[in-house]
Amino acid sequence: MAEQLKMTGIKKVFPGVVALDDVDFRLLPGEIHALMGENGAGKSTLIKVLTGVYDIDGGDIELAGQKVRFTGPLQAQQAGISTVYQEVNLCPNLSVAENIFIGREPRKFGRIQWSEMRKRAQVSLARLDLDIDVSAQLDSYSLAIQQMVAIARATDVGTTKVLILDEPTSSLDASEVEQLFTIMRRLRDEGVAILFVSHFLDQVYEIADRMTVLRNGRLIGEYRTAELPQMQLVSKMIGKELEALEQIEEHAREATVTERGTPIVDARELGRTGAIAPFDLTIHAGEVVGLAGLLGSGRTELARLLFGADRPDHGALLIDGKPHTVKAPREAMAEGIAFSSENRRTEGIIGELTVRENMILAMQAARGWTRPIPRRKQDELVDRYVKALQIRPADPERLVRDLSGGNQQKVLLARWLITEPRLLIIDEPTRGIDVGAKAEIQRLVAQLADGGMAVLFVSAELEEVLRLSHKIEVLRDRRLVEELENGDDVDADRIMQTIAGGATT
Template sequence: MTATRPVVEMSAITVEFSGVRVLDDVDLTLYPGEVHALMGENGAGKSTLIGALAGTVPIRSGEVRIEGEERTPAGVARSRAEGIATVFQETHLSPHLTVAENVMIGNEVRGTFGIDWKANRARAAEVLARLGLDDLDPRSPLSALSPAVKQLVAVARALVLEPRVLILDEPTSSLDAAEVHTLLRVVRGLRDHGVAVLFVSHFIEQVFDVADRMTVLRGGRFVGEFPADELDRAELISKMIGEDIDALKALRSERLAHHYCASGEPTLRASELGRRGTLDPTDIELSRGEIVGLAGLNGSGRSELARLMGGAERADSGEIWMDGVRVQLRSPGAALRRRVALSTENLRDEGIIRGLTARENIVLALQAMRGWSRPLSAGERAGLVETYLDTLHLSPDDIDRPVEELSGGTQQKVLLARLLATRPHVLILDEPTRGIDIGAKLDIQRRVARLAGEGVAVVFISSQMEEVVRLSDRIVVLKDREKIGELSNGPGVTVDTIVEMIAADLDGESEELFGHDCDTGLVSVKQFTLNCSR
């Protein structure tokens, strides 16, 4: 801590939405020259507290002081004038404007005859260079950029203000490792120049890498404030979720004890399934009661394979059999009628239906399967929702709220409930835990494990490979849009095992893809051989 006088003091903050108290008597203190992490699971109140400081959320009671002066109710413009800049998880950029226009919007350099476009581009380039984007043309249309670069453009727009307080809400969720390194370097530089940085992230390692202090929230209430170097990772997680981190280890042990080995006709078998420019022809089998993990880096083809199996994309090669019968899954609806349910990685655009309540989202797929001429009765809808309130730990207070107002973890649970309502034989989950807190992750992973125990064939995809290793009975590894191998999970399988498979030299003369024996777990991936037996 480099200063004794705080730049921001929030005391006893209480916020209510539609009569529901989402923040209850919460404190937050930010000092110049430090990075303060705001921690908690989804639904803990982090985004609401950020909104209260940024001026986007009205406060029911409590006090906010900026540089010792009490602030009256304020909007975004007032917050910016006070030197508070915010980069929200949703970037709110304008896709039809250029990079420079997005960076400088509201802060344009003006000359005698209006906006000085040349000066604006120069200023934008200067700020972008601080984020390692010195090779990005400020005249480029924003729509041409990747989601990760767009995120950095949003950060650049905040830095133009030369803020005293910079709020970063999940700023690294779409960044790769190099981009994360650059952003954290910029955060440290801002701290060293006296800026107070409020950092919100579910990536715990990043938090410990950059934070000086932490405030933990749980269920909308203040748990405590802690120096980062006095709190270890297990203690932090326990404070966030209210249970011991050993629960995650127990889940891994339970899955290893499961020791599944397929027998009989697979419930889904794909042969030479592929799509030009997307995925090379691929074979895969799924059996009831089995969790098959798809592992690989971004662009490996794991999501593309999931979409082909789930009917979200049409294959131009290969065949699919369900329980020995050849089928055509030309759409998600066709797949659902065959009891194949797909949750894509794009939750907001292809998952939840904005404008509907959580309750309406849950019953949607089952109603679509039955047809709109046979509407679910009120009793059927109520019974369906009541089932998943309990099994997925959904809050009754959330069920009749618009789904877009709910936390990311709750939205994922709502989507999972919708799919489970169709009673799928095959459940394909692409990034079901991305961007959510560890408590919600644990709930979802436990439910996935139970589904397998109930006989569902599950495909599980996660960019966090430790999740794939923790849950899967079998792991299919992809690289550069092709399947490069497969292994039976066991105590000898780790994240490093998969990374080594991906990094292995697959050029030159070698045997065909793999041979897999369920009893021994012996896997041969071209020239790369592993013994992964239990």
């Protein structure tokens, strides 16, 4: 079969880094092809080259047998390459219909034909089984619907030859993912070549026909999905064997907390109107408590209450058995509570500062600005955590924004670990990072708990919560619905049922 898209010997160099080195890549018409690799492997760069955001420093791109070279996203789109990005890249202030058609609105004498446009938008959304008011502003809809609108935009043009989906599922729930897959299969059958990028291996195995693996900007190989077992894929992606991953599997379940003194935090009927209904929750030293629930179920809101980032308007919070009103994060920090935010980029790391400066931040804040931490002490601490967390590159003076997502997450963790907290709240520490880094962070959490630290672990991935937690708190619709002691009888299905509201107790 002739390739729809053929890239040969692609090279892309950024100052100081070779992002893509002699990479070949091909897409056949009517296939779903997964692009796999760890963060920093060159997936995003390859996609940006393909969509015309970056120009290439070497190599050839052939689209349907024609040699092409794009100077911008517009040219790529006109050539038939449409893209849906991980973060919804649409304009929130425009209507749904406009977001689908802007740049190619139906016009008569230069005048946009709004009613025609709305009609067409309705049709193209109907193809995705979506019936919404297309004249409403985009940001009045949920992220999932926005993502669907982005897909509608990408697939509306009948000329789409190549559809690129870069992490399209990270903001979708299970049923929405299914819906998306149905659409992808339909488009595939219509002859569109689809490039799919996802960190969820299960999804990749469900949908992809073939896959290409990249590592460190190099091509590792191209495989048929059916012929490459999941474990082998992972080892190809990270380039080492996977004993590490398997080891932690059984770890958490074995370690049971025997002694239970006064809990570090004890929330009684704690709640905040509009954020989370009143809940009871105790966390003991050495305990990992997992929060499970769908996006928007109140996971983050609960965590923020405990840290004092939001003020509760109901109930009481006991710290070490004593009533305490945590009014601000500073007070929580003084009590030994640390919070690592889910928004790595906006609420966490500061990209313009170095690894060392980022790590020292929380500790310096706790000491107050009048008592700067001596440089020697800083270097010592930073050195220790860079080693302990295996942060790469192991250069404390590197700017954090140059690090990959997983390493940024580790820097963020280190920042809080340096303050030696008694309770560490981590919100979605493994989202959007690769398998290897994920395993390391999970192992670290387990180690910290063994060392006596209490951890509140928030994650959308049930497997991960199950693997690590002693106790799982299940949230639904901004309400803590059930507390499960993690044991042999608890598995992902059980939690899913509880989340879905079908659990019988």
